[in-house]
Amino acid sequence: xxxxxxxxxxxxxxxxxxxxxxxxxxxxxxxxxxxxxxxxxxxxxxxxxxxxxxxxxxxxxxxxxxxxxxxxxxxxxxxxxxxxxxxxxxxxxxxxxxxxxxxxxxxxxxxxxxxxxxxxxxxxxxxxxxxxxxxxxxxxxxxxxxxxxxxxxxxxxxxxxxxxxxxxxxxxxxxxxxxxxxxxxxxxxxxxxxxxxxxxxxxxxxxxxxxxxxxxxxxxxxxxxxxxxxxxxxxxxxxxxxxxxxxxxxxxxxxxxxxxxxxxxxxxxxxxxxxxxxxxxxxxxxxxxxxxxxxxxxxxxxxxxxxxxxxxxxxxxxxxxx
Amino acid sequence: xxxxxxxxxxxxxxxxxxxxxxxxxxxxxxxxxxxxxxxxxxxxxxxxxxxxxxxxxxxxxxxxxxxxxxxxxxxxxxxxxxxxxxxxxxxxxxxxxxxxxxxxxxxxxxxxxxxxxxxxxxxxxxxxxxxxxxxxxxxxxxxxxxxxxxxxxxxxxxxxxxxxxxxxxxxxxxxxxxxxxxxxxxxxxxxxxxxxxxxxxx
Numbered sequence: 001x002x003x004x005x006x007x008x009x010x011x012x013x014x015x016x017x018x019x020x021x022x023x024x025x026x027x028x029x030x031x032x033x034x035x036x037x038x039x040x041x042x043x044x045x046x047x048x049x050x051x052x053x054x055x056x057x058x059x060x061x062x063x064x065x066x067x068x069x070x071x072x073x074x075x076x077x078x079x080x081x082x083x084x085x086x087x088x089x090x091x092x093x094x095x096x097x098x099x100x101x102x103x104x105x106x107x108x109x110x111x112x113x114x115x116x117x118x119x120x121x122x123x124x125x126x127x128x129x130x131x132x133x134x135x136x137x138x139x140x141x142x143x144x145x146x147x148x149x150x151x152x153x154x155x156x157x158x159x160x161x162x163x164x165x166x167x168x169x170x171x172x173x174x175x176x177x178x179x180x181x182x183x184x185x186x187x188x189x190x191x192x193x194x195x196x197x198x199x200x201x202x203x204x205x206x207x208x209x210x211x212x213x214x215x216x217x218x219x220x221x222x223x224x225x226x227x228x229x230x231x232x233x234x235x236x237x238x239x240x241x242x243x244x245x246x247x248x249x250x251x252x253x254x255x256x257x258x259x260x261x262x263x264x265x266x267x268x269x270x271x272x273x274x275x276x277x278x279x280x281x282x283x284x285x286x287x288x289x290x291x292x293x294x295x296x297x298x299x300x301x302x303x304x305x306x307x308x309x310x311x312x313x314x315x316x317x318x319x320x321x322x
Numbered sequence: 323x324x325x326x327x328x329x330x331x332x333x334x335x336x337x338x339x340x341x342x343x344x345x346x347x348x349x350x351x352x353x354x355x356x357x358x359x360x361x362x363x364x365x366x367x368x369x370x371x372x373x374x375x376x377x378x379x380x381x382x383x384x385x386x387x388x389x390x391x392x393x394x395x396x397x398x399x400x401x402x403x404x405x406x407x408x409x410x411x412x413x414x415x416x417x418x419x420x421x422x423x424x425x426x427x428x429x430x431x432x433x434x435x436x437x438x439x440x441x442x443x444x445x446x447x448x449x450x451x452x453x454x455x456x457x458x459x460x461x462x463x464x465x466x467x468x469x470x471x472x473x474x475x476x477x478x479x480x481x482x483x484x485x486x487x488x489x490x491x492x493x494x495x496x497x498x499x500x501x502x503x504x505x506x507x508x509x510x511x512x513x514x515x516x517x518x519x520x521x522x523x524x
Contacts, residue, residue: 010337011513014346025357033399042395044385045453081472094468101470109476195474211481221460229457241447241458244522247475251443253405267518277469288433291421300419309418310514313350 012322014241043245045232050216053224054191058170059163064224065187066160068113069180070153075113075218079103082111082218094271102274109214121199122183125190134186137179144178152178168192236261256283336508350514358411359506365404366499367425370492372397377488385451394450400407401443408436420512435498442495445487446478459483462518 012126054061059093067073071086079090080103093102119138126134141149153274157176164171172181190196200215202208226235242258244250260266269275291297300306307314316322359442377392384390412432421429444462450456459477467476476482 001441011348011350013346016351016503018343018347021357022364023361024368025360029361029364029400030368033365033396033403037392037399040395040399041389042398043454044391044450047451047456062457073457081467083474092464092467094464102467102472104470105473108473109478146329176425181493211484212476212479214476217456217460220462221362225457226452227462234454234520236456238460238462244454248514249402249445252442253409253440253448255409271468273468277465283415284437288430290416291419291429297419297421300417303417305417306419306515309353309355309414310350312352313514314517316349317357 040248043248045245048220048225049194050191050224050230051194052275053220054188054196058165058168058188060224061159061188061191062163062170062184063157063160064219064222065118066119066153066157066180067222068219069183070150070157071114073113073222075111075221078111081108083103083107090286093193094274096271096274098312101273111215111218114216116203116215117200117244118183118187120203121196122189124199124305125186131186134182137182137186140179141183148178152176152180156180156184216281237267256280341507341510342504344510346514348511351511355414356511357406358407358414362404362407362411363499363503365400365407366495368400369397369404370496372400373488373492381449381484383452390486397446401446404438404439408439412436418512419515422512423509424513425505425509426500428509431498431505435495435502436467438495438498442487442491443489445483448483449480449487 004273025068043322052062053064064073068076071077073081074091077086077089078092079085079094082092084090084107093100095102103287117143119141122134122138125131125136141152144152156172156173159172159175159177162173170185187196190199197216200219201213204212204214204216229235230238232243234243236258239258241254242250242252256278258282260279261272266272266279286296372393376390376397379390384394391398415429444458448459448462463477466472466475
């Protein structure tokens with residue numbers, strides 16, 4: 001016998017085959033996983049696109065788009081890292097007293113929803129389709145005073161609540177909307193054709209074919225995705241990410257983190273995300289430095305589970321009078 | 323001072339072949355508990371192998387082709403197995419207080435590996451390309467932004483998320499798990515508590 005830890009000769013040793021144990025365990029698991037994977041498959045639910053929403057619910061789509069134009073959507077007023085808020089107001093910055101690390105980096109991923117989600121895509125559409133009416137509508141909106149823009153938007157918002165839909169077409173009663181009706185109808189048509197995503201993606205990828213889908217995702221991040229997630233029990237207060245499709249296991253190892261979102265103060269604070277992140281960081285540090293934390297590092301000695309784990313050894317020692 | 327000589331002498335003692343590939347173990351190593359670590363590692367091997375195959379094709383392939391979907395399924399279930407055994411391993415090592423007798427670094431490396439695994443798995447969920455990815459991407463942006471990670475991470479940028487998932491984080495994880503294994507082999511398996519508390523070695 002050749003036991004390489006001379007300071008631990010206080011225990012008898014036995015034969016052991018590390019490589020055999022590793023190989024058997026790997027092969028065993030491989031068979032089990034390949035079989036489960038074949039029979040159970042993996043969870044998958046198709047994405048929601050702005051095209052889907054524009055086709056299935058034109059009124060909802062127009063309400064979402066109008067939220068960017070009138071600044072009522074949360075992305076319009078988010079603040080760093082996307083913008084400086086709406087008319088000086090920010091709604092997306094989390095802070096505990098004066099601690100708001102979110103703002104430390106400025107605005108690294110700029111999004112101005114009025115321009116990026118509405119006016120720039122429509123200008124592209126106007127240019128591509130030689131549509132001078134649309135081009136003029138964009139210009140009229142841009143050059144009108146803010147108060148005028150907001151009046152048109154408010155009128156249009158009201159009108160949308162009584163809008164009719166025939167096929168995929170949106171019908172609004174006549175009113176004082178300035179160019180807003182034409183802008184919204186054009187945005188809707190553009191989304192229904194699938195072109196809106198293309199323009200949004202080209203914005204975040206410097207015009208080339210790349211992977212940054214920020215604006216395309218942000219366009220839907222408010223009510224459209226929240227409504228769908230709510231139906232699937234995937235909101236934060238419904239244990240959100242812990243759920244996966246149907247009966248599939250989700251990322252259950254995030255349970256300690258998602259638990260925080262179910263209880264005050266994390267669940268009720270506007271800075272809940274910030275608090276949850278730093279709570280988990282502190283818990284993680286506690287776990288990491290557990291060996292050196294007085295009291296906690298003696299916990300396993302107090303709890304009798306080690307007696308169960310090493311019951312064979314304790315029996316052996318008694319039998320052999322060691 | 324000769325660095326090469328020092329490293330050689332240090333490793334030839336602490337990481338001798340007898341320690342790296344032991345053919346004996348103390349007699350108390352006889353519980354199922356000792357298999358949790360090796361099962362975690364085996365799951366990780368399957369996670370990485372299936373991940374490499376998926377990365378060699380493309381995200382649309384594993385989303386829409388039947389073979390790709392099967393690989394995605396293998397990846398999914400091996401990740402579930404990985405965290406299942408990892409949790410058992412972590413809990414068991416806690417109850418054995420396996421940081422004792424100079425094994426503090428082993429514990430720290432294990433906990434760090436766990437943390438990197440959680441982040442790696444999260445970026446994987448975001449790379450699935452379905453509603454779950456889409457939803458958790460827009461949900462988690464507030465958490466990452468709020469925590470102040472927005473200076474480094476744009477979670478809505480699939481290029482960054484995918485790059486982190488298939489390269490940066492797995493390399494970091496493999497490195498940490500490698501160090502964890504070396505630390506385990508260097509010190510050997512933690513001995514049981516003596517029944518006499520006075521004789522405990524911390």
